[in-house]
Amino acid sequence: MPLSPPVSRQLRHRRAIRAEAYERADGLWDVEACLTDEKPRDVVLASGVRPNGQPIHELWLRITIDRKLNVVDAEASSDWVPYPGLCQASNPAYRALIGLNLFHNFRRDAARLLAGTAGCTHLTELCALLPTAAIQAFAGDVWNTNEDTPGEAASSGTEQSRSKDSTDEHSKNKPPFQLGRCHALRFDGEAVQQFYPRWYGRAPYTADRAASSGDGAARQTGEGGNASGMNDGSGNEVQSNSQTEGNHA
Structure with a gap:
């Protein structure tokens, strides 16, 4: 507009x-x-x-x-x-x-x-x-923004297949790194629902969710102590944009 x-x-x-x-x-x-x-x-x-x-x-x-x-x-x-x-x-x-x-x-x-x-x-x-x-x-060149996290190279063909086969369960349960770092790509937003339905509806990380997942350890906050993690549903915390340098405004 x-x-x-x-x-x-x-x-x-x-x-x-x-x-x-x-x-x-x-x-x-x-x-x-x-x-x-x-x-x-x-x-x-x-x-x-x-x-x-x-x-x-x-x-x-x-x-x-x-x-x-x-x-x-x-x-x-x-x-x-x-x-x-x-x-x-x-x-x-x-x-x-x-x-x-x-x-x-x-x-x-x-x-x-x-x-x-x-x-x-x-x-x-x-x-x-x-x-x-x-x-x-x-994005899309060094990193595969559909599933991979920062530092994982995008690949194709048999190389991509081998990479996916060797990925451990923890990595498979991490959302694409760009999710949860801006208004449009919030986990409860329309963009995630339409383009990343697997990750739609993730709730903010809370002490109650930490206790219920058996992970009651204190989370270190980012600069200024203003962290708001997102839980991906398998006990893995997804950092918000206040914690990750690459997504600050």
Whole structure:
């Protein structure tokens, strides 16, 4: 459903953000994010006049990841900036992303390492895009989103058959990782009922359900202690989007 028709207005600023993912010949993946800021007129900056048609910002951030979403390399480039020769000084700081994992507290750790004067405000903003961009890239290519969980490669033919035969009962009872992590894919929603009927109607994990399943152990909550697990009906807890980095908004 499109946005409602706007009132009469005039464009004053355009920010564009895009992300692209590439599978490399060496088996790793590159995820690149770019942010641009432009104004449809000449702009007077502290460093001088920026003519119409030239961006105020054009910033690039690239990370290289393995199939487990570990960051093995990172680099930043500031091609257009309001303070030429000065803004670029923070680019090397983004190598601090190396060693982080996109699926485990990546945004929190990136902010801790690069917030404020440690980095560039807008390059650090781009970090927030990387987890879901990588997950979208892996879905259907590295991961089979019909049944597999993160880290399990999609396969076909006899290879897929062998993989399914060797999967233990615990793994077979795990729902596709994308379920229960957004409004549309909630376990009691129409999308799950229509496209994933096996998993429709899963109830929120509660202490009563833990006791009845014989699993009364305390569950560790995610950041901020705001966890709400989902039980898949066989004693397996399915983490909600508040616990899993790759699905934060």
